Amino acid sequence: MYVLFFAKKPSPGALLLSLVPFAAMCFTVSAWDRIDPMVLGLPFNIFWLISWVVLTPLCMWGAYCLESRQKADTSDQDKRR
Secondary structure (H helix, E strand, O other): OOOOOOOOOOOHHHHHHHHHHHHHHHOOHHHHOOOOOEEOOEEHHHHHHHHHHHHHHHHHHHHHHHHHHHHHHHHHHHHHO
16 A cells, blocks of 8 residues: 655745755855854854854744744635635
8 A cells, every 4th residue: 555645845934944054054164264263262163063053953943833834824724615
């Protein structure tokens, strides 16, 4: 027996929130690729990466909230029909 699964296309807001950490860690290297200044006793580049490792779950949580709100709105509309 096979179960079909159809993936729903994510909202643009959720995609944007999920791409922010990736872009911040990968595409901004030229902006922070230096040792000075020191932030909290760490070189700035290490501080930047650690900050985004900590901020990534917040961005993912925001994307999840957007998607769950959209799903709830869609199910409410289906119930009204």
